[in-house]
Amino acid sequence: MSISSFRRAYQVIKTTLHFGLDELLPTKLTPWYFRFLRRCLFWLTNQHKNSAGGERLKLAMQELGPVYIKFGQMLSTRRDLLTDEWAEELSMLQDRVPPFATSLARTAIEIELNAPIDSLFDDFDDTPLASASISQVHTATLKSNGKAVVLKVLRPDVEAKVHADLQLMSQVAELLDTLLGANNRLRPIEVIEDYRTTIEGELNLKLEALNGIKLRNNFLDSSTLYIPYMYEELCFTRLIVMERIDAISVSDMHGLQAQGTNLKLLAERGVELFFTQVFRDNFFHADMHPGNIFVSREHPDNPKYIGLDFGIMGTLTNEDKRYLAENFLAFFNRDYRRIAQLYIESGWVSPDTDITAFEQAVKVVCEPMFNKALNEISFGHVLLELFRTARRFDMVVQPQLVLLEKTLLYVEGLGRQLYPQLDLWQTAKPFLEGWIAEQVGPKALLKKTKEKLPYWADKLPELPELIYDNLKVGRNFVNSQNKLLDRYLKQQQKAHKSHFLLITAAVLILSGVMLFNQGVTAWISHTTITAGIVTWIVGWFSRPKSGKF
Numbered sequence: 001m002s003i004s005s006f007r008r009a010y011q012v013i014k015t016t017l018h019f020g021l022d023e024l025l026p027t028k029l030t031p032w033y034f035r036f037l038r039r040c041l042f043w044l045t046n047q048h049k050n051s052a053g054g055e056r057l058k059l060a061m062q063e064l065g066p067v068y069i070k071f072g073q074m075l076s077t078r079r080d081l082l083t084d085e086w087a088e089e090l091s092m093l094q095d096r097v098p099p100f101a102t103s104l105a106r107t108a109i110e111i112e113l114n115a116p117i118d119s120l121f122d123d124f125d126d127t128p129l130a131s132a133s134i135s136q137v138h139t140a141t142l143k144s145n146g147k148a149v150v151l152k153v154l155r156p157d158v159e160a161k162v163h164a165d166l167q168l169m170s171q172v173a174e175l176l177d178t179l180l181g182a183n184n185r186l187r188p189i190e191v192i193e194d195y196r197t198t199i200e201g202e203l204n205l206k207l208e209a210l211n212g213i214k215l216r217n218n219f220l221d222s223s224t225l226y227i228p229y230m231y232e233e234l235c236f237t238r239l240i241v242m243e244r245i246d247a248i249s250v251s252d253m254h255g256l257q258a259q260g261t262n263l264k265l266l267a268e269r270g271v272e273l274f275f276t277q278v279f280r281d282n283f284f285h286a287d288m289h290p291g292n293i294f295v296s297r298e299h300p301d302n303p304k305y306i307g308l309d310f311g312i313m314g315t316l317t318n319e320d321k322r323y324l325a326e327n328f329l330a331f332f333n334r335d336y337r338r339i340a341q342l343y344i345e346s347g348w349v350s351p352d353t354d355i356t357a358f359e360q361a362v363k364v365v366c367e368p369m370f371n372k373a374l375n376e377i378s379f380g381h382v383l384l385e386l387f388r389t390a391r392r393f394d395m396v397v398q399p400q401l402v403l404l405e406k407t408l409l410y411v412e413g414l415g416r417q418l419y420p421q422l423d424l425w426q427t428a429k430p431f432l433e434g435w436i437a438e439q440v441g442p443k444a445l446l447k448k449t450k451e452k453l454p455y456w457a458d459k460l461p462e463l464p465e466l467i468y469d470n471l472k473v474g475r476n477f478v479n480s481q482n483k484l485l486d487r488y489l490k491q492q493q494k495a496h497k498s499h500f501l502l503i504t505a506a507v508l509i510l511s512g513v514m515l516f517n518q519g520v521t522a523w524i525s526h527t528t529i530t531a532g533i534v535t536w537i538v539g540w541f542s543r544p545k546s547g548k549f
């Protein structure tokens with residue numbers, strides 16, 4: 001452990017104890033040596049005794065800096081692990097941090113470009129447009145085409161800081177996991193590993209740029225979503241150069257209303273976009289907070305979203321998508337048995353789950369939701385409650401499903417903020433039903449056959465040869481089976497013969513010994529014993545050889 005990581009560890013312990021987070025641990029997690037160590041650090045007292053647990057955790061994370069702030073934000077979406085109250089507190093963590101020196105930003109940009117900024121850009125603005133924990137954004141104009149662009153550059157040393165903090169977090173998670181035991185539902189190691197994947201994805205701006213390009217291509221002709229152009233040749237691990245957009249933040253209700261935006265359509269398009277990304281493209285933006293979603297200033301009556309920040313993207317397997325879509329449909333048909341079956345079929349819960357108990361548990365959480373009007377039901381909430389229930393039946397929630405549930409909650413929140421009467425089900429149902437029909441109906445069969453056609457066209461000329469080879473293999477197989485059977489029968493016969501001789505030998509020897517004991521003429525008993533020994537020798541050597549079959 002280096003001096004700096006030792007210092008960081010002390011800082012984390014100090015903050016944890018100053019906010020009294022140790023007092024929030026259940027007693028079974030505080031063995032005598034833990035309490036002893038706590039007493040040794042007597043000068044670090046709880047200075048927030050009167051605040052609630054969730055608030056103390058939020059404040060501690062705020063003090064520990066960006067990695068913990070982002071961790072808290074991620075944790076706030078794990079409502080399957082936390083209570084609603086704690087999740088609410090953590091969701092209030094703000095990621096805005098003071099900008100770093102422009103000279104450092106300039107140096108970092110020039111190292112990545114391997115050229116002076118002025119050779120490629122005009123009007124580079126030294127005052128950042130935005131500054132967050134991982135990166136900082138500056139505006140400029142591209143010399144080659146005169147287009148307005150933004151440069152997003154990673155903070156200096158951010159990778160080292162993130163990795164050092166992650167290492168410490170992993171160690172604490174391992175300790176917690178040992179203390180909690182195998183059957184704990186908090187799964188600290190799993191939570192930290194999910195976070196590691198997320199944050200490491202955000203540290204690679206080249207990957208983010210490639211995600212942006214892929215999403216842009218998926219919506220190139222769309223009237224619903226626009227993704228800014230990425231200057232791929234100017235994008236590197238620590239720098240992105242992309243088209244600058246001039247749009248209204250989706251959270252700016254006054255701005256949207258002032259330009260006469262059709263808010264109902266905008267809200268519906270948000271839901272549609274989500275389902276299109278998940279089900280059509282299998283590639284969805286999974287960091288949809290208001291700082292990343294804008295609305296174009298053009299055609300407010302036919303509004304178009306603009307998306308930014310592609311560090312966190314989600315994908316699902318085809319099976320997960322199908323089970324998910326069926327899950328929603330089953331929920332709206334109040335078919336709880338089907339939901340329970342789907343969780344088992346998909347492998348989300350173990351096949352030996354008690355399906356009736358699971359169905360009952362699903363019913364208990366879902367049924368009260370129908371006390372609300374249909375347009376008040378939240379898909380994200382349904383999914384969240386189902387995951388919470390499934391967790392009790394040992395479902396290990398996959399990170400991709402959690403990302404999806406979180407995104408869905410965002411999309412719904414956003415939709416209802418834009419247009420409170422938004423009926424999610426009416427917007428999503430035709431989409432889901434259409435998608436399922438495409439997956440399982442005759443159309444799907446035709447589509448899959450069409451997809452396989454080039455493969456079969458390629459394989460067709462090889463078919464006669466393959467059939468001939470297979471028949472030959474088949475014939476050889478039958479021949480070798482017959483030979484094996486023959487050998488087996490011969491072995492069996494030999495074994496029977498040998499057993500018979502050995503038993504006869506035993507009888508002869510025993511009889512010889514008995515005759516000898518009863519004083520019968522010596523030559524008779526000797527002959528019987530000798531015959532027994534000879535029979536035994538013959539029987540022994542006529543045994544089938546082991547391992548020969």
Ligand SMILES: Nc1ncnc2c1ncn2[C@@H]1O[C@H](COP(=O)(O)OP(=O)(O)OP(=O)(O)O)[C@@H](O)[C@H]1O
Nearest residue numbers: 095130132135137150228243244245291292308309
């Ligand atoms: N292409 C762009 N055009 C105009 N403004 C942009 C552009 N890209 C980013 N910005 C501005 O910079 C802000 C931060 O950008 P971005 O979200 O990509 O950074 P970030 O470091 O990933 O932040 P966070 O992770 O907190 O969302 C955006 O909210 C937006 O205001």
